[in-house]
Amino acid sequence: MPHSSAVESRVLLKRLQTALAEPLGADAGQRRLDRITAIVAEGLAAEVCSIYLRRGADLELSATTGLNPQAVHLIRMRVREGLVGRIAHTAEPINTKDAPRTRGFQYFPETGEEIFASFLGVPIQRLGEVLGVLVVQNQTPRDYTDDEVHGLEVVAMVIAEMAEFGVFTGTSETDVPGPHALPYYTKGVIGQEGVAEGHVLMHDPQVAISNPVADDPAAEQARLAEALEGIRAEIDEMLGADYLADGGEHREVLNAWRMFAHDKGWVRRMQASIDAGLAAEVAVEREQSETRARMSRVTDMYLRERLHDLDDLSNRLLRRLTGAANHNGDIPEDAILVARNIGPGELLDYGRALKGVVLEEGSVGSHAAIVARALAIPLVIQADRITREAVAGDHILVDGDQGLIHLRPEDNVAEAFRAKIDMAAEAQEAYAALRDKPAVSRDGIRVALHMNAGLMADLPSLVPSGAEGVGLYRTELQFLVRRTVPKRSDLAALYSKILSSAGDKPVTFRTLDIGSDKVLPYMKRDPEPNPALGWRAIRVGLDRKGVMRMQLQAMLRAANGRPLRVMFPFVAQFDEFREARAHLLDEVERERKLGHPVPDSLKIGAMLETPSLAFAPDQFFEMADFISIGGNDLKQFFFAADRENERVRRRYDTLNVSFLTFIEQIAARCDGHDTPVSFCGEDAGRPVEALAFIAMGLRNLSMRPASIGPVKRMIRNTDVGEARDVINRARRSGEQSVRKELMAWINARGIPVA
Structure with a gap:
């Protein structure tokens, strides 16, 4: 097939389809691979055709026509090693008429390939993962045409699909392992x-096609066209919805989908794959594989997001073609x-x-x-x-x-x-027995344990967990899961249900904490070099007073004369808290003038999530009715370690001497002003960390409901004074963390911490 056309590609695929359907005995997997290399070599007028398949981190010569057959299953190379390894790494073809002089060439004498100058290799890939490499070679220098490259890529796609379907699976040690069979x-x-x-x-849709070859290309083209029209109409309908009238990120995503759905190049490439002999689903998957391969190489975040959009659109197209839903x-x-x-x-x-x-x-x-x-x-x-x-x-x-x-x-x-x-179930039974008992240590230290929540579905856990109230109710979830800003009346009704469900137990509502990694789908997001330190939380609320005002009004109306606790997130300066507090008090006065009932008790607090707030003027601690240490953010700012970055976040221990000393200073300063202070975050729910916080002077912790039982059991079995002595000794020793000495003491005392 020296001048490979779409028609000739289909002929080649038909020959492969027929050969692969033949019963070949016990070693069918190897025989099928051998048949593929023979058929492709003949079809492309190549003297060599070889298939290299991934075996763990290596590429193994699994079948060949033209090279030394003794090298099969013996030659292995690492990804990036040689031209074959380079193809596996980049997921891009290599086409050269002088292989020995091509960058990355590596000679394997066992194969006998030194006489072959021309080389064309393409990745065998599925959904962005390279499963192997398909290679053809010739002795005479030869420029393989674009049609030949495309034809070989089509064959590689069929090999990938058939590998997914288990066509090459066998029972011998050299056979390809069955897909999705091993642990x-x-x-x-x-x-x-x-x-x-x-x-x-x-x-996401899974497509394993037993027959990836199009028996009727015209029918496959019609199926693709129908599916494309379907998703175009679906996108237009979503874009026309009232809730997207004001724009926002969700509209931007849909506009990107619409652009890709009408992109002639994208459609043309899938049509060409069908003309070459692939079924419609495989044609879409082939294009999706190349998109994911490009995605892995792109560092620009905007381009990566657009490639994600194209990947998502391909999934929607596959669902239409296969009749599958989420x-x-x-x-x-x-x-x-x-x-x-x-x-x-x-x-x-x-x-x-x-x-x-x-x-x-x-x-x-x-x-x-x-x-x-x-x-x-x-x-x-x-x-x-x-x-x-x-x-x-x-x-x-x-x-x-x-x-x-x-x-x-x-x-x-x-x-x-x-x-x-x-064991976890047995522990839960033990925790249940402690539900109604106070969290009091052996030396008489009383600790209040509260739960964190973010959905109405969390509230049924309040009583069974033994929590004394809701220390943090995250109000942003109601904003994040919607396509439009919630109505004030809807929020008021929700907040009222929350207060009613909690009964006489306190609920602390945190105002909208958005920005950084929590972006509303309908809010236009301006690019920021460091979103975690950017326009977020209270900064957004003070700049977009309409949203803050609406939410505060909803909380006041939900209280309907009942006690209300409101907390502002990510306060870094006293002035931010003073301004936000003034807004809330203005809304209280406005509600009173409208004749609406106002809370019989209003407590206004702040989350201490930045080190700067710990050093605020005394007036801040006097004005705040309560303070909640937001441990997740505070720790990352204290250590200058992004908690989203696995390379650095685990290097910094919560029981670090510097961090515990800082927590101790915050607790002491709050105590000096009679300002209630709590610790809220993941670390509060870890018994060892919770013990250290209590030893540093904290008497109020807020955590996920499932953590309350383990923490309460630990407290009731602990002498906090002894724990503090252990921590102080560790601090004086010059060690960076107190964890080692504290754990040794815990184990020696047999204190349950799991």
Whole structure:
């Protein structure tokens, strides 16, 4: 096939299809690979055709026509090694008529390839993952044409699809392992603690096509055209909706989808793949694979977002072609959702039907992580290759306490995991017995334990957890999961239900904390070099007074004469708190003049999340009715370590001497002004860290509901005075952290901390 055309490509694919359908005996996998190399070599008038497949981190020569057959399964190379390794690394073809002089060339004498000058290699890839490399070679110098490159890429795509379908699987040691058959283990990042065992529910469409070759190209073109028209109409309908009239980021995404859906180059490439012999779904996947390969090489965030938009659009197109939806309501009882990424609204759609969530991307501060924490669903993020390895229905173990994922686990792993679940269940029974008992240490220190919340669904946990109230209610979730600004009346009704559900227990509402990693879909976002230190939280509220005013009015009306506690987030300066407090008091006076009932008790506080606020004037501590230390943000600013950055965030220990001394100073300053102070954040729910905070003088902690039991049990079994003595000795020793000495004392005393 020296002048490869679309028609000739289809002829080549038909020959492959026929050959691969033949029964070939016990070693069918190897025989099929051998048949492919022979057919492709003949079709492209090549003297050599070789297939290199990934085996772990290596590429193995798995089949060849033209090279030394003794080298098959013996030659292995690392990714980036030689021309083949370079193709695997870049996911881009190499076409040269002088291979020995091409950058990266490496000679393997066992193959006998020294006589072949011309070289054309293309990646065998599926959905952005390179599974191997397909190569043709000739002795005489030869420029392979664009048609020949395209034809070889089409064959490589078919090989990838057939590998996914298990066509090359065999039983011998040299055979390709069956796809999605072996156990898979990966360590991700903890998004929400907890453990779960269940079966995989895939969020994104999975397409494994037994016949990737188009029997009727015209019919496949018609299917593609119909699917494209469908998504174009769907996007236009969403763009025409009233809730997008004011623009915002959501509209920008839809406009990007619309642009790509009408992009002639994108459509033309998929049509060309169908003309070359691929089924419509495979043509879309081929284009999606190349998009994901480009995505991995792009560092510009704007371009990466646009490539993400194109990837999402390809998923929508695949759903239309396959008739699949995100999920059809038939969610298994033990479903664990696996996705590349997911929005907060989509996660809420699944709700508590899920036992766990595993994401290939995401961050600890993402909207999905916030929702998972609110729903108390174990979440692991940045789980490498999980969407590639997992198949719907796979047995999966999620250890959110350590960020571990076991897919298709071996029996001994599953048994050990179930033992951990049983131990956790036994511990929960012990915590339940402490529900109505106070958190008082052996030396008489009384600690108030409150829970964090962000959804109405959290409130049923208030009584069973033993929490004394809601120390932090995150109001931004109601804004994040909607496409428009919520109405004041809707917020007032929601806040009223929250107060009613809490009964006589206090609820502290934090005003809208947006910006940084929490961006509203309808709010235009200006690029910032460092969003965590940028326009966020109270800064947004003071600049956009209309939104703050509306939310404060909703809270006042929800209280309807009942006590109300309001807290402003991310206060860095006294003036910010003074101004925000004045706005709230103005709204109280306005409500009174309108004849509306006002709270019979109003407490106004601030979150101390920046070191600067700890050194505010005395007047701040006198004016604030209460202060909540926002541990998650404060720690990252104190250590200058982004909590989203895995390379640095784990280098800094909460029990660092400097940080504990800082917490001690804050507690002492608040005590000096009789200002109640609490610690709110993930560390408050970790018994060892909680003990250190109590020893530093804190008497109020706010955490997720599931952490209250372990922390209360620890407090009731501890002498805080002794713990403080241990910490002071460790501080005097010059050690950077007190953890080692504190843990040694805890273990010696047999204090339960898990």
